[in-house]
Amino acid sequence: MNLVTLYELLRGPLLWLAFGVFFGGMVLRVILFYRLSKRKDGVIYRFFSWKWLWLSIFRWIVPLNETAKKNPIVTLVGFVFHICLIATPIFLLAHGVLWYESWEISWWSLSEQVADYMTLIVIGCGLFFAIRRMVLPHVRIVTTAADYLLLAVTLTPFVTGYLAYHQYFDYNTVLILHMFFGELMLVVIPFTKLSHFLMFFFSRAITGMEFGRRSAPSW
Amino acid sequence: MAEKVAVDPQAFKKAVDDRTNARLKMWLEICAHCGLCADTCHFYLSNDRDPKLIPAIKGKKVLEAFKKKDKIDEAFLEELYWTVYGDCTMCRRCTMFCPFGIDIATITSTGRGLCVSQGKVPENLVKTIESYYEYGNQMEVSEEDWIDTLQWMEEELQEELPGATIPIDKKGANLLYTVNAREPKFYPMDISQAAMVFYLAGEDWTMSSKGWDDTNLAMFAGDLKAAGYVSQLVRDAAEELEVKRVAITE
Ligand code: SF4
Numbered sequence: 258m259n260l261v262t263l264y265e266l267l268r269g270p271l272l273w274l275a276f277g278v279f280f281g282g283m284v285l286r287v288i289l290f291y292r293l294s295k296r297k298d299g300v301i302y303r304f305f306s307w308k309w310l311w312l313s314i315f316r317w318i319v320p321l322n323e324t325a326k327k328n329p330i331v332t333l334v335g336f337v338f339h340i341c342l343i344a345t346p347i348f349l350l351a352h353g354v355l356w357y358e359s360w361e362i363s364w365w366s367l368s369e370q371v372a373d374y375m376t377l378i379v380i381g382c383g384l385f386f387a388i389r390r391m392v393l394p395h396v397r398i399v400t401t402a403a404d405y406l407l408l409a410v411t412l413t414p415f416v417t418g419y420l421a422y423h424q425y426f427d428y429n430t431v432l433i434l435h436m437f438f439g440e441l442m443l444v445v446i447p448f449t450k451l452s453h454f455l456m457f458f459f460s461r462a463i464t465g466m467e468f469g470r471r472s473a474p475s476w
Numbered sequence: 477m478a479e480k481v482a483v484d485p486q487a488f489k490k491a492v493d494d495r496t497n498a499r500l501k502m503w504l505e506i507c508a509h510c511g512l513c514a515d516t517c518h519f520y521l522s523n524d525r526d527p528k529l530i531p532a533i534k535g536k537k538v539l540e541a542f543k544k545k546d547k548i549d550e551a552f553l554e555e556l557y558w559t560v561y562g563d564c565t566m567c568r569r570c571t572m573f574c575p576f577g578i579d580i581a582t583i584t585s586t587g588r589g590l591c592v593s594q595g596k597v598p599e600n601l602v603k604t605i606e607s608y609y610e611y612g613n614q615m616e617v618s619e620e621d622w623i624d625t626l627q628w629m630e631e632e633l634q635e636e637l638p639g640a641t642i643p644i645d646k647k648g649a650n651l652l653y654t655v656n657a658r659e660p661k662f663y664p665m666d667i668s669q670a671a672m673v674f675y676l677a678g679e680d681w682t683m684s685s686k687g688w689d690d691t692n693l694a695m696f697a698g699d700l701k702a703a704g705y706v707s708q709l710v711r712d713a714a715e716e717l718e719v720k721r722v723a724i725t726e
């Protein structure tokens with residue numbers, strides 16, 4: 258198989274597959290969660306409260322809580338990391354072009370310079386987390402191989418994207434690796450702790466309501 | 477002969493299946509292992525920041541139990557036992573500080589439930605559970621002693637506040653006042669003091685001859701069946717007396 262067919266595979270069917278597994282997987286997660294919770298988590302529905310649900314999510318989606326106050330550096334790095342991680346691939350000009358080629362849809366995009374910095378920021382924050390894991394005893398002790406592996410899975414699309422943009426090494430090979438790692442990340446999200454991008458909202462809502470029913474804030 | 481702790485893998489697996497729910501599965505999966513919960517736990521702080529005592533470790537141990545199911549052995553059960561009964565009071569402080577709101581206290585309680593399935597519960601808690609079943613309270617206070625104590629306290633009360641009473645089994649009262657079984661056993665004056673407040677506030681209240689202990693150490697032990705039994709005692713008393721609400725001691 259040469260590079261061109263590989264490119265076409267990754268650009269076509271495998272990309273479909275990755276998006277399919279990602280969206281399908283997450284929808285399935287939510288359905289399974291709902292079904293099991295209906296059977297075994299009566300407490301959620303008995304004390305359901307929109308007020309505490311939104312308050313709990315809001316207080317943590319913007320850092321308005323004690324943990325953020327007590328850990329300003331981790332909070333800052335965490336927020337910058339997540340914002341760049343999500344925004345960069347969505348608003349990258351080069352990705353926008355691909356969407357336009359396939360679907361003739363387009364949206365606002367970042368300037369290439371800014372996107373370049375944001376990519377570096379994601380990588381930098383990722384390294385910060387890796388070092389934090391190695392250095393702090395109370396983080397090291399709960400760290401598993403999967404934690405490092407998933408961090409790597411999250412960072413490789415950005416590293417290869419950076420290399421591709423600057424055309425370091427062999428452009429075609431790097432591009433193919435970039436596509437592969439990007440698709441790999443999408444595929445693993447629903448089956449690993451990376452699913453927290455969505456489950457965060459469920460968990461926060463549930464704990465918010467659980468504390469809220471005793472009029473105690475969970476932040 | 478060395479002491480042998482019997483492990484019942486099937487009962488353990490059944491307990492795991494029974495206690496599996498959507499929240500627990502989610503929490504055990506999404507914990508980011510970030511350690512932000514560490515210095516919210518008094519066990520960690522009061523043991524020279526021993527990393528083995530951070531809340532997430534307790535979650536991890538219970539997760540192991542969930543994965544092992546019927547593959548558990550004595551050594552693991554022993555570890556689980558010491559973690560869930562020895563290293564966590566289920567205070568929920570860490571829950572408040574975890575970005576995801578992961579409820580380590582509920583996870584610990586679940587871990588205790590798994591130990592219950594193996595009959596591995598701290599001896600003193602076992603005794604209190606037996607006492608609930610036999611006497612309806614955790615301190616082996618018989619109904620006779622209970623009523624005696626209330627009457628004695630009423631006499632003391634009337635010396636200070638003539639006309640004040642401690643009503644027992646008054647049907648249709650507004651409020652049923654329940655206490656910790658320690659009060660009749662060790663601090664009966666607490667009851668007359670509460671009665672004083674009720675009298676001066678003009679409250680329509682009563683105490684019950686049965687189902688008056690509002691503690692639930694069975695719940696603390698993770699024994700849900702017994703915990704249900706204990707709460708039911710108070711509920712039955714409230715329904716029997718047709719009170720509007722139940723108040724619990726401070
Ligand atoms: S329980 Fe929460 S705060 Fe603690 S390590 Fe897990 S995600 Fe982090």
Ligand code: SF4
Pocket residue numbers: 516517518519530531534563564565566567568569570571580581584
């Ligand atoms: S619930 Fe347990 S782990 Fe969490 S702070 Fe309290 S004692 Fe520590």
